Amino acid sequence: MTTVATVKEGTDSPYALSHLDALESEAVHIFREVAGEFEKPVILFSGGKDSILMLHLALKAFTPAPVPFSLLHVDTGHNFPEVLDYRDRTVARHGLRLHVASVQDYIDRGVLKERPDGTRNPLQTVPLTEKIQSEKFDAVFGGGRRDEEKARAKERVFSLRDEFSQWDPRRQRPELWNLYNGRHAPGEHVRVFPLSNWTELDVWQYIAREGIELPEIYYAHEREVFARGGMWLTAGEWGGPKDGETVEKRLVRYRTVGDMSCTGAVDSDADTIEKVIAEIAASRLTERGATRADDKLSEAAMEDRKREGYF
Template identity: 65%
Template structure:
């Protein structure tokens, strides 16, 4: 994204609520076009967000990279149609039917090492619109916002300008699994500001090429 900004392909937003999330789409579409990819793999899951719930494992995109939820192929009996015409592509989501809890249980069972940001740690944060953001020189504060220290962890890691942390004391795999099993809010619903812009924010982004 930074290279695309420097090359003039995209224009970076400014202001306290600026984010780079939307800038990823033209960069992604250019990469697919330049390399003539027929498929691009992603780790999205249906339980993340309502637009994701409409997603197929093989998510068809037209020659403009656009997603039309009404123009997706049936996947009966786990049979997938990967045929595409020149310029078209599919986004493939192998973990589509997994849940966040499935992922964490798999990580625990396989004893996979993860970065500490996914576990409870002490961090300077500030609250905005009910979310906890990391205090940083890259995110401008709005009047009335005051950084403070709290025990938090990240359920998902993305652009820090639109990704929030959650209060947590879960410092190991077992504790995180137990915490996820109790939660009633999806990870994106609790921690992603870009999904709160409108009721259809994710679907709108996907319609123009977002992963």
């Protein structure tokens, strides 16, 4: 494990700060910085591992006081039941306020239309941005990490969004050391990514160290799936499988969790956290590159969506 040499104040004796401690310290600092700079922040919380980690760090940042932020989930209507159950239990356990923006509501009102491929992940942008505007959130915490995808790799920790929630890479500000600029005009807001410098392996090692509970779909289990686009998708009411696609039971797990219609499972027997860590350490594909169909719509799919206001 990488360590950072530090000297305790008032002594000549160095002590070792692990890389996980350094990442935790950075994230806690970011949460406290936002609490001091902004009026109404919110944490995006889907019940996926990165949002779970964010909430854990936020709880640490402000304990014994309560977290001074509410939570926001954009519900596609195609979420994994295990993840929604975890979300609701977590909100109740910590006494948090949860805002839900429903994609189904927008479809029912005729604002959005179902896509031919059945996926609703790209449809999240309008409910997300309208909820941010209606609630007047001025800072929105996201669980994006730079190792996930190239558009996220070039985004700042404090990422300015205009009055339409759009991201312009040319408007990004310098971030020197641990100095963050949260200034924004009325109607604008800032997306904040406290996990920017974490890797997937860091996330799992920290989860193991802290004993953080996750939804069971992150571990190997038997599931009915079918093959599409080189991925194993879960059969369900969202529209899969189609004619010619065969459902079979396989031992799989999920590396990332999104809409059921575009999040693929991976063949795996990693049913413990130690096995998951070993599997990730040996992997040569990022979690999104291996399992997310929505990132394969085009070479710049993620950046195009972020410019429109996506996570």
